[in-house]
Amino acid sequence: MGCDGGTIPKRHELVKGPKKVEKVDKNAELAAKWKYCALSQEKLKRPIVSCDLGRLYNKDAVIEYLLDKSAERPNAETVVHIRGIRDIKELNLTDNPEWEGERRNAKGDRYEDINCGMFICPVVGLEMNGKHRFCYLQTCGCVFSDRAMKEVKTEICHKCGDPFKIEDVIVLNGTKEEVEKLREKMEERRTKAKIKKSKKSKAAEAAVSTPSESKADDTQVDVAGRSSQQNGDESSQSAVAGPSGSSASSRSSKGSTSSTTSATKRSVQSMEEKSEVFKSLFTSHSSAKRTKDQTSNWVTHTPYHF
Template structure:
């Protein structure tokens, strides 16, 4: 009796282990082969969020464009506020994978160990059994083993420089997600502070210019000239000169009226100009003719006849 009970218990344990293994494989397939938002098969262009989840790009765009009030909240995309929060992945195709290339009729066995994409450095398949990550700067995807074994400060594929904070684990465990979530929050807070500082700088410069215009300080005369603004908005220039009055210099600040007034000379009295040039103007003697010498101008119009 005891032996039969032990055999039944062993059979139950094996079945429970089998079902757990099936659930684990199903979860693995769902993470690496299907979009986390639309639950459709992943197809290019594929994007990843800052927490390392995989999406179809068109599903993310539809999610962001849907502004309806009755939109159901999706936990997998609540942290995505704009298209800038996701990165388009630069994936390397697996030459041994022929999933969509073959047209097989009837039943087909899908081998989840065979992946569509691989690591371009060490050749590991991206099927969930190995840890993969991507770089936020360029979107290139590598296995974690490749980044650890071949340490570099630039991308192995495109040469873009990156830091440790730019490396994001794809479909990581709970600990990885917590670390990535904290990095995401710090990064967004830093970007908000930078935007505020950029907005405050032009406002401060504008306020400084306004205060400088309101209080320009005492005006100083330069090169003996001072500029006084009149009520009409025009500017009148006053020249300060020194004149001798019985051997004494004039008081500074007085305006020399003789220098400020300009004398007008007629072009007809000018000796530098020629007679041909002078005859153009009305001040010339040829222009001063009597009425008898001047000819009458007649204009033929329709009203004249």
């Protein structure tokens, strides 16, 4: 049973048993959620956004997904609920002064602390590394730890001072139960928005229909009023034209002809009430017409013409 070198193999080297299931380090898994984008699996870098379910993304990755949803991506199921840019919120994060990032020297052996987070809570100072619960406000996007929200109870943001409600608080990278609750809230919010939108559209249609009817009534009233006014003017003109003789009668006839011909188009030369000086301003006047002998041909000469 010996080999060339006199070695004796053991049983586990000859007989292959079942493979051991590799266990995932929970601390490393939690740290990855807070340091890498949930869609592209790249390192998080500003601007960082979050959805209604509390997942962290790079804004560039989400925009690329919205522009081309047909492209194949490994983690596309995590952003199915994102329909547009309104479904995400840019986060207002506080940098961790102890986070070195790319500034640290990578040469040589060095211990890398996975528990050191890139961001911290601006109130308590806890690091955002997965060990502590964090949440953000949908109104302003500021991020705080759950401990800060419980210890300092207020309805005003601790960082920017904007007012908020309890419904606006969303947990970041929560458990499965918390994600399901957030999903239910998201669906309720969207149904309410649809109902409001439908009500606004119906109100707008009603507002558009009522002014059109009122305008039609106004036009009818205006037409009736104008006709009555014209009749009154004609009667007054006829009353005044009695003692004036032939000149008044000619004026009334001219007024009647102008009112009748105003509806139809006619040339300026056929207008009797216009003077000859006014008619001569137009090309249709007899003075503007020329014979063939009076017209001239334009000839241009180039510098090469001799």
